[in-house]
Each structure stands twice: as C-alpha cells, then as structure tokens.
Amino acid sequence: MSKLEQIIVIEPPYDLKFKGPFTDVVTTNLKLKNPSDRKVCFKVKTTAPRRYCVRPNSGMIESGATVTVSVMLQPFDYDPNEKSKHKFMVQTIFAPSTATDMDAVWKDATPDDFMDSKLRCVFELPTDNNKMDDVDATKAAPVLNSNADGTSAPKPISASMDDPEMKKLMDECKRLQYDVGKLSDENRQLKDEGLRMRKAHRSDNIVSSTGATMNKQHSSSYLPSLLVVIAAIFIGFFLGKFVL
Numbered sequence: 001m002s003k004l005e006q007i008i009v010i011e012p013p014y015d016l017k018f019k020g021p022f023t024d025v026v027t028t029n030l031k032l033k034n035p036s037d038r039k040v041c042f043k044v045k046t047t048a049p050r051r052y053c054v055r056p057n058s059g060m061i062e063s064g065a066t067v068t069v070s071v072m073l074q075p076f077d078y079d080p081n082e083k084s085k086h087k088f089m090v091q092t093i094f095a096p097s098t099a100t101d102m103d104a105v106w107k108d109a110t111p112d113d114f115m116d117s118k119l120r121c122v123f124e125l126p127t128d129n130n131k132m133d134d135v136d137a138t139k140a141a142p143v144l145n146s147n148a149d150g151t152s153a154p155k156p157i158s159a160s161m162d163d164p165e166m167k168k169l170m171d172e173c174k175r176l177q178y179d180v181g182k183l184s185d186e187n188r189q190l191k192d193e194g195l196r197m198r199k200a201h202r203s204d205n206i207v208s209s210t211g212a213t214m215n216k217q218h219s220s221s222y223l224p225s226l227l228v229v230i231a232a233i234f235i236g237f238f239l240g241k242f243v244l
Contacts, residue, residue: 008040008061008092009033010117016071016088020125022078030069030119032090034061039095041102044069048086051076060095060102078123086121 011031018026034040043058053072061067071088092115095105 007034007036007038007094007115008042008090008117009035010090010119012119013117014119015122016119017122017124018073020078020123022073022123023075025075026073028071028073030071030088030090031066032061032069033066034063036094037063039063039097039099041093041095041099041105042067043091043106044071045089045091046086047088050074051086058102060099073121078125080125084121084123088119088121089116090119091116 009032011033016028016030018028020026030044032042040061041059042061044054045057046052046054051074053074055070055072056067057069059067093105093109093113095102099105
C-alpha cells in the first residue's frame with residue numbers, strides 16, 4: 001500500500017473508464033477524498049496532455065473533504081484494436097495547516113514528500129445490451145407523466161388550445177377550409193356555364209336545321225302551287241276562247 005493510499009482515497013482506484021462513441025467529448029469523474037486531519041495539496045498529470053482536459057488539475061483538499069475532478073477526453077478516431085497507453089498520475093503532498101500558497105508548498109517540498117498514484121485509461125464502446133437499455137429507458141420515459149394509479153395523464157386540452165402555435169394552426173385550417181369552399185363554388189359555376197353553352201350550341205344547330213328544312217319544304221310546296229296557277233290561267237284562257 002502506497003503512502004498516498006494511506007492519506008487519500010481515490011475513486012476509481014485503478015482505471016479511468018471512458019465510454020464511447022468518441023465522436024464527441026467524453027467525461028469521467030475522479031473523486032479525491034482526504035480522510036486525514038491535515039490539508040493535502042494535489043496535482044493531476046497525464047501522459048497525453050493534448051488529449052485530455054482536466055478541471056481542476058490542482059488544488060487543496062481540506063481535512064475530511066472530497067474534491068471531484070472532471071477528466072474530459074477530446075474527440076478522436078477510435079481503433080478497437082489499439083490498446084490505450086494513456087495514464088494519469090495523482091500527486092499529493094501534505095500542506096501546513098496555515099498554508100495558503102500552493103505554489104510555495106510544492107516549491108519547498110522535497111521529492112521524498114511527494115506521494116503519487118497512477119491510473120490507467122480504458123476506452124469502452126457501448127454494447128448491444130447497453131443500446132437496448134437506452135431504448136427501453138426512452139420508451140419508459142413517458143411513464144413519468146402517469147397518474148398514481150398507473151394510468152397516463154392526458155394533457156389538458158385547454159392548455160393546448162391556449163398555445164399561440166395551436167391558435168395559429170387553427171386559424172390556418174379555417175382559412176384553408178374557406179378557400180376550398182370558394183374553389184368548389186367556382187368549379188360548380190364553371191360546370192353550369194359549360195352546360196349552358198353546350199345547350200345553346202345544340203339549340204342553334206337545331207334552329208339552323210329546322211330553318212333549312214322549312215325553306216326546302218316551302219320551296220317544294222311553292223313550286224306545285226305555281227304550276228297550278230299557270231295551268232288555271234291556260235285553262236281559263238282556252239275556256240274563254242271556246243265560249244266566246
């Protein structure tokens with residue numbers, strides 16, 4: 001057991017686990033607890049400083065206090081076949097009870113005063129089971145809005161109707177219904193107008209045909225009448241001649 005483990009408790013004690021995917025920043029927490037009766041100064045160092053952001057990376061822990069350190073892994077192209085060689089080291093030193101300047105504490109300390117603990121970085125991708133758990137959690141989320149008896153609590157209709165967006169949608173629906181009705185009336189008028197035009201066209205054709213037929217009949221009837229008149233004239237002429 002190292003000196004550091006005797007005066008400070010680190011969680012997790014050995015591995016810093018980062019769960020992917022690693023297309024975005026992945027954060028894991030490191031808890032440092034000081035169970036001793038003295039102040040402890042700490043520093044967090046890494047073998048890959050460009051790949052991680054540590055907040056805070058140094059500080060002072062009061063007796064019996066706990067400090068949470070956020071370790072943020074920057075996005076990168078993860079290769080499952082490549083083993084991580086990144087490591088972290090937590091370095092600590094006892095500080096005088098009256099100490100306020102950490103830089104002075106570290107400057108005045110000798111190498112034998114330093115106590116350190118190393119942690120290994122582990123990269124993990126989510127498994128299929130974890131994905132299913134996420135899906136189930138998403139499906140179960142609406143249950144938070146359920147009543148005490150287990151039934152779903154419906155959203156108040158009045159609250160929805162008071163929503164400005166809902167009012168806007170209702171007004172838009174009414175306007176569209178009015179436009180549809182207006183277009184239907186115009187369509188009906190166009191149909192009636194077309195029907196009247198077709199009827200008028202048929203009437204004109206009928207009148208034209210009737211007029212032509214009557215002219216033919218009149219001409220044909222006029223011709224025999226003319227012949228009768230001429231015949232009567234001749235008959236009268238001959239009768240008058242013989243009688244005289």
